[in-house]
Amino acid sequence: MTANEDQEMELEALQSIYGDDECFKEISPVAFQFRIGELEDTKSFLLDITWPESYPETAPNISLDAFFNNRISAETKQTILLKLQEQAEANLGTAMTYTLFEWAKENQEVLMENHKPVVTAVTLTSNCEVTSAPSAMKKKEKKEQLTKAQKRRIVSRTDNKGELPRGWNWVDVIKHVSTDPCTFRWFP
Known part of the structure; x- marks a missing residue:
């Protein structure tokens, strides 16, 4: 069986397994995203897998570069990627996308055990209460000045x-x- 035939069969299997799952997204026939964990959970992450031409004989490209993952530290991302690449190497020659997604789901706690959420300006403004300072109260909307x-x-x-x-x-x-x-x- 050629690599393209293997990819077509795996694509059909993924579509039938994850068809209605909100965590799974098919970006293209060779690129997929899967959210590990709940949306509100700070330990959730978005896993991107892209198949190269010679997949499954070679390992897929695994990435955590999605914007969703900005709250995860670089060290934690590196740990997750290393462990997923080990799993991919162990499954070379077989259809492994489903296996990688499920392995990440089952081992989420282990993968994220050293996770410390990265604090960004977006999370600060959405999580803290805005207090009105006296200077802010003094500012009024400027009326349009006519010449x-x-x-x-x-x-x-x-x-x-x-x-x-x-x-x-x-x-x-x-x-x-x-x-x-x-x-x-x-x-x-």
């Missing part, structure tokens, strides 16, 4: 009560229609 010319134009358009004359906006519509006859036809 003298803009104020004069507004005053010249209005009557003594500050209201615009009746039909003031129809002049612009008629001017537009007269300059561009394609936009409006008077006769059928």
Whole structure:
């Protein structure tokens, strides 16, 4: 059996196993993502596996570069990748994507035992309460400042009560229609 036939069979198997699983995502026929753990769990991570041309005779490319994994330290990522690559080497020559996903799921606690969440600005603003300082309370929204010319134009358009004359906006519509006859036809 050729590598492409093996890949097609494994792809069908993955689709049938993980078809409705929200943790699994097929990026392309040779690239897959699987979330290990729950979304809210700080010890969850997203595992990317991509098959090279000669897969399963060679190990797949395993990555933890997804944005979801930004909260995991570089040391923890390196540990996870090393252990997954050991599993891939042990399973060379066989369809191993399902095996790697399931092994990572079963060993999540061991893989993440030294995990210390990386604190980022995004997590800080979403996890802490925002306190209003007195300087923030003093700031008010700035109103749009009109120039003298803009104020004069507004005053010249209005009557003594500050209201615009009746039909003031129809002049612009008629001017537009007269300059561009394609936009409006008077006769059928």
